[in-house]
Amino acid sequence: MLTSAKNEKVKNWKKLHMRKERINSETFLIEGFHLIEEAIQSKWEIKEIILQEGTILPDWNINCSVTEVTENVFQQISQTKTPQGIAAVVRFRRQQEVTGDYILLLDSIQDPGNLGTIIRTADAAGFDAVILGEGTVDLYNDKVVRATQGSIFHIPVRQENLTNRIQVLKQDGFSIWASALTNSKDYHKLTITSKVALILGNEGAGIQAKFLETADEIVKIPIYGKAESLNVSVAAGILMYHIKG
The missing domain is CATH 3.40.1280.10 (SPOUT methyltransferase, trefoil knot domain)
Incomplete structure (x- = not known):
């Protein structure tokens, strides 16, 4: 359980709010059950799930680390008005070739x-x-x-x-x-x-x-x-x- 917004991991998550840091790390943050489920179903790589205490993690059957944080810490990384208490760090996907008409x-x-x-x-x-x-x-x-x-x-x-x-x-x-x-x-x-x-x-x-x-x-x-x-x-x-x- 991470309780401090000064924790290094929390600082790194917050850096992903900035384009430069997303490009450097080739990762980005997503929030909410729907977006994370869509990413998993489309086989994008989930590096880490961030879970606010008290939030139930669905049985997504994915192999990645899950870090539990306090509500205060989650508020620090969330960019939504009504957070669902779940976020994920997702890796960029290599640019796909353009096909189709x-x-x-x-x-x-x-x-x-x-x-x-x-x-x-x-x-x-x-x-x-x-x-x-x-x-x-x-x-x-x-x-x-x-x-x-x-x-x-x-x-x-x-x-x-x-x-x-x-x-x-x-x-x-x-x-x-x-x-x-x-x-x-x-x-x-x-x-x-x-x-x-x-x-x-x-x-x-x-x-x-x-x-x-x-x-x-x-x-x-x-x-x-x-x-x-x-x-x-x-x-x-x-x-x-x-x-x-």
């Missing part, structure tokens, strides 16, 4: 909730992979992980140079769709080809011009009311389901 490319998505929701929606819509370009929020940010609701463990998510990836996709016969309002066509008026890569851009600035120039189609979602634009995660959902439809 439906790929999502994200250019500088900065809001953690948006990124997590987009990954969750890509998983639900049956997209094959998500590629994160430069300027996109860290995949293992706790808010991103929570917003994926476990989809981070289901669908390959890679961090790459988008310019290079777009070139590879074009050579592989993909049609590149970019979401933008100007010089664009309504998405439902376009013919969906057998291989589509969809690019979505930054919440404020949109997709960078260099990526728009490489697109085969610039698509928009018509707005019938007075709103100026759609939230990027909502737009992602509409377009991905249309493409897969």
Whole structure:
């Protein structure tokens, strides 16, 4: 039982709140029964489980250390408003190869909730992979992980140079769709080809011009009311389901 927040192990767990420390250790923290169960079922490596005193550990049949801590210590490492009393240290998974015919490319998505929701929606819509370009929020940010609701463990998510990836996709016969309002066509008026890569851009600035120039189609979602634009995660959902439809 760890009772002090000054314990070295507790300090190391708290360091995982920072991106630099996650990268250095190649591990990240997750919280709650659902996320841990999703990670186990998807065969991600659980290095350690942290259990608040009085919390019952499910019979997950995994081979890792379990450390019990006091409520005060757990509050120190928790980043949720209503902690469930269970957390885990998870090892990064080696970046998986991108296969499949439906790929999502994200250019500088900065809001953690948006990124997590987009990954969750890509998983639900049956997209094959998500590629994160430069300027996109860290995949293992706790808010991103929570917003994926476990989809981070289901669908390959890679961090790459988008310019290079777009070139590879074009050579592989993909049609590149970019979401933008100007010089664009309504998405439902376009013919969906057998291989589509969809690019979505930054919440404020949109997709960078260099990526728009490489697109085969610039698509928009018509707005019938007075709103100026759609939230990027909502737009992602509409377009991905249309493409897969």
